[in-house]
Amino acid sequence: MTDITALSALADPTRRRVFERLAEGPASVAEITRGLTVSQPAVSQHLKVLREAGLVTGTAKGASTIYRIDPAGLGPLRAWIDRFWDAQLEAFRKAAEAEEKKP
């Protein structure tokens, strides 16, 4: 499921740094690598995982690919929490109404 992949993709510290670098703005693999202590192929591998997890997207620009954050990456989890509280607060409201009706 997308939710699982998105969360586990960010568990790796290097991958999180790649993700955080992209949070500052779109960048190519070469640009991302410059700020890190890992090799370019390693960064490419991390980007592949992040892309599969739906956290980043890549668009071709000339000979290189520009990567950017997919803001919907944590979306499925957030959507789930949203529905979760909808249901809980509805249950709370019903309980409050039931209590008010008590003599």
Next chain:
Amino acid sequence: MTTIAPAPVVKSVTVPCPPDRAFRLFTEGMGTWWLPSHSVAKSGQDKVVVEPASGGAWYEIGKEGVRCEWGRVLVWEPPGRLVLDWQLSAAFAFDPNLHTEVEVTFTPVGTGTRVRLEHRKLENYGAAAGQVAQVFDSENGWSALLGAFAQAV
């Protein structure tokens, strides 16, 4: 360090009782309204305890008497405000390294109360993913919960 912070989840409902009673029902009475499909205890939920003090514990007691931690009480200000440290992972398992916040405010509206709930710091789910990743795949994990949730609503 820059992190991507998902927008907090914000919800509100209006209930027909005054803030003090709404606050009491929300906290002391949590076990009476909490959906049983969202229980950590394997034996099913017996009660939910929100200790009435800042720094207090927040836990559930299962039908077999086992205590399961949910988090902590960060701010206890009856009848207006409550902030909980929600430490349950997306798979509904307690994770001591996970900290997200649930703030609930109770505002009088006529003879009733407007209850506003904000669940924030959701980006911390990303940082704690390593510990919970394996739970997602388990039988009682995310998928099972989603199934139960769909039936409940």
